[in-house]
Amino acid sequence: MVEPVIQSRVEPTSGSTEPVIALAAARKVYRSGSLEFEALRGIDLEIVEGEYVAIMGPSGSGKSTIMNILGCLDTLSSGTYRLGGDDVNDLDEIDLAQIRNQRIGFVFQQFNLLPSLSAWRNVELPMIYGKVHRDERKLRAQRALERVGLGDRLANRPGELSGGQQQRVAVARALVGEPTMILADEPTGNLDSVSTRDVLGLFDELHELGRTIVLITHEIEVAERARRIVRVRDGEIVTDEVNAA
Amino acid sequence: MSWMETFRTSWSAVHSHALRSLLTVLGILIGIAAVILTVGLGLGTQKDVSSQISSLGSNLLIVTPGSTTDTSGVRGGFGTSSTLTISDAAALASTVNSPDIAGVAAEKSTSLSLVNGDTNWTTTVTGTTPSWLDVRSRTIAYGSFITDAENAASASDIVLGSETADELFGTQNVVNRTVTISDRTFTVVGVLSSAGSSSSDNLDDIAIVPFSTAATRLIGGTSSNSVSTIYVQAASAGQLSGAYQETQTLLANLHSLSDVADADFTIASQDALVGTATAIYQTLTVLLTGVAALSLLVGGIGVMNIMLVSVSERTREIGLRKALGAPPWAIRRQFLIEAAILGLSGGLLGAVLGIIAALTLPAALGSSIVVSVPAVVLSIGVAVAIGIVFGVYPATRAARLAPIDALRSE
Ligand SMILES: Nc1ncnc2c1ncn2[C@@H]1O[C@H](COP(=O)(O)OP(=O)(O)OP(=O)(O)O)[C@@H](O)[C@H]1O
Ligand SMILES: [Mg+2]
Numbered sequence: 303m304v305e306p307v308i309q310s311r312v313e314p315t316s317g318s319t320e321p322v323i324a325l326a327a328a329r330k331v332y333r334s335g336s337l338e339f340e341a342l343r344g345i346d347l348e349i350v351e352g353e354y355v356a357i358m359g360p361s362g363s364g365k366s367t368i369m370n371i372l373g374c375l376d377t378l379s380s381g382t383y384r385l386g387g388d389d390v391n392d393l394d395e396i397d398l399a400q401i402r403n404q405r406i407g408f409v410f411q412q413f414n415l416l417p418s419l420s421a422w423r424n425v426e427l428p429m430i431y432g433k434v435h436r437d438e439r440k441l442r443a444q445r446a447l448e449r450v451g452l453g454d455r456l457a458n459r460p461g462e463l464s465g466g467q468q469q470r471v472a473v474a475r476a477l478v479g480e481p482t483m484i485l486a487d488e489p490t491g492n493l494d495s496v497s498t499r500d501v502l503g504l505f506d507e508l509h510e511l512g513r514t515i516v517l518i519t520h521e522i523e524v525a526e527r528a529r530r531i532v533r534v535r536d537g538e539i540v541t542d543e544v545n546a547a
Numbered sequence: 548m549s550w551m552e553t554f555r556t557s558w559s560a561v562h563s564h565a566l567r568s569l570l571t572v573l574g575i576l577i578g579i580a581a582v583i584l585t586v587g588l589g590l591g592t593q594k595d596v597s598s599q600i601s602s603l604g605s606n607l608l609i610v611t612p613g614s615t616t617d618t619s620g621v622r623g624g625f626g627t628s629s630t631l632t633i634s635d636a637a638a639l640a641s642t643v644n645s646p647d648i649a650g651v652a653a654e655k656s657t658s659l660s661l662v663n664g665d666t667n668w669t670t671t672v673t674g675t676t677p678s679w680l681d682v683r684s685r686t687i688a689y690g691s692f693i694t695d696a697e698n699a700a701s702a703s704d705i706v707l708g709s710e711t712a713d714e715l716f717g718t719q720n721v722v723n724r725t726v727t728i729s730d731r732t733f734t735v736v737g738v739l740s741s742a743g744s745s746s747s748d749n750l751d752d753i754a755i756v757p758f759s760t761a762a763t764r765l766i767g768g769t770s771s772n773s774v775s776t777i778y779v780q781a782a783s784a785g786q787l788s789g790a791y792q793e794t795q796t797l798l799a800n801l802h803s804l805s806d807v808a809d810a811d812f813t814i815a816s817q818d819a820l821v822g823t824a825t826a827i828y829q830t831l832t833v834l835l836t837g838v839a840a841l842s843l844l845v846g847g848i849g850v851m852n853i854m855l856v857s858v859s860e861r862t863r864e865i866g867l868r869k870a871l872g873a874p875p876w877a878i879r880r881q882f883l884i885e886a887a888i889l890g891l892s893g894g895l896l897g898a899v900l901g902i903i904a905a906l907t908l909p910a911a912l913g914s915s916i917v918v919s920v921p922a923v924v925l926s927i928g929v930a931v932a933i934g935i936v937f938g939v940y941p942a943t944r945a946a947r948l949a950p951i952d953a954l955r956s957e
Contacts, residue, residue: 375870376951396874402950403872414867414954418563430552431872475871 321348328381343537356528407476409486446474466497557885572893574846579897581839591915596824647789649782652682674761690722690737698757705733708753847937854941866953875946882942890934894927
């Protein structure tokens, strides 16, 4: 069940464990006016399919920046990012949109649900862009919501749901398109301990089903659910180790 | 993302800001209503004018003194001593020379005051011959029309229009009553049946006297034989051009003209008069259309403005949709359709307003407004097009937003 963990600084061994995510010498420089800030200073990170990785680090260390790069929401200033073997730099907007749609499921700290849409309409969104037929969309959205324990809240709008329920809707939205990868940026940051346990339980299930999960957090209790913990500080990886727990 | 899905999303965006959307489309709404009213007023006026001109009689040629060799000026002393005389009319009436002419009536008119005791009424007093009644397709309600004998005797007899009778006597059957014109007493011998009125010409407010009476006693002028208009009635619609030729040749002969281009008279058909009147309203229509176009332009800018607001308000939503896999074209399409919906709403509301105004205004204005279905459909199409054209820039801006910047906004 637990996948073999590859140390990011170690070159991938030849064989079947070609990494699905491969960052090499990744740098990100933010420019605002004449000010430059180097948020990532040469990151090398490889993640193989089915891994459950937590990225930890203090505030401002560059965790969200890594996540945005991994999710193809932002681009590197230098270095390469290979996703499933393709160099992301060579892909255009439409390819990237399709990758986000088909291969990645996002879970954000702020939930990012559309307030005017009911729970199932929110969950349906990725499938709308994935050209899934209407009836099937509704069916799959319902099933996803049932899976996160919200089968009785299909028609409620986000405003009518608790924070924990909203984040479960967001998880349902992330998994409804059957992506191979779940990227979660502080998914439990706004949740109480009960809701945190619910959401992390869902991640465990997804991991068991072979999904690759990258989870960003600054809480060690959360990070310890992962099988591998990467610690970042000031835009650099400081440790990358198998979670013994 | 399917069209249906896009439409649903865009509609809910418009719908959730109903008041704002309504205010936004106000410019388009007014523009479209103005277009429908302008076109309707143009068509209505054309209808009014043609019915007014056909109410003169049927198959008529209208001969007036003076010549129009081009559109800019009048030659031959128009307004001075008239070049048309009662003997011209008499010659035209002779069937030997003019087989296509069924009837001729000459008119000599002026505006005068009619007095009955304390009641004073100013109307058009027309001197004419007995043929007038047939040529102008009128009928007598009471008494009789003027006769040849009365004409020969320059009798002080008068025939009144129904409204003139009403104004002077308070009733219409006023045969044998008397009215005074310029201190001369006239006896009412007949009253015309009502022929209705149009906005510019009241066919029932008229007074008819024998031509000779008008020429010698009421309307002076340098030539007592001169006439202001000769109505020539063709025997049938098919004989109108024959009648035109005969009238032209005969008058040219009588006036000793070698070339009809030098004619000191003008012959107009009813169709030509409708055309002239319509041309005037077309100028007006162009002007009003300009106003409508300006209003539509302002409306379009309003749509662009609110679409830019809508894009910046929903930057985060755009970011989320992109994160979930929306390609740029899907975002562009969503906002374009939103703009098109705004345009369509403005167009539909404008059409409703325009049609309501077209149905209610004529009562107050006294002129008809014709609702033209092609104009309504076309203007709604224009409204949608305006929405789309002015939506392109905001939609493109939305489509170009970088996903991460959009997601991080607020
Ligand atoms: N758009 C930007 N422009 C300029 N600087 C930025 C921008 N985004 C992030 N930064 C800077 O880059 C650094 C890393 O930011 P990042 O959001 O990755 O931190 P983080 O590790 O996610 O922190 P937190 O735990 O607080 O979320 C921070 O110092 C931040 O100020
Ligand atoms: Mg962060």
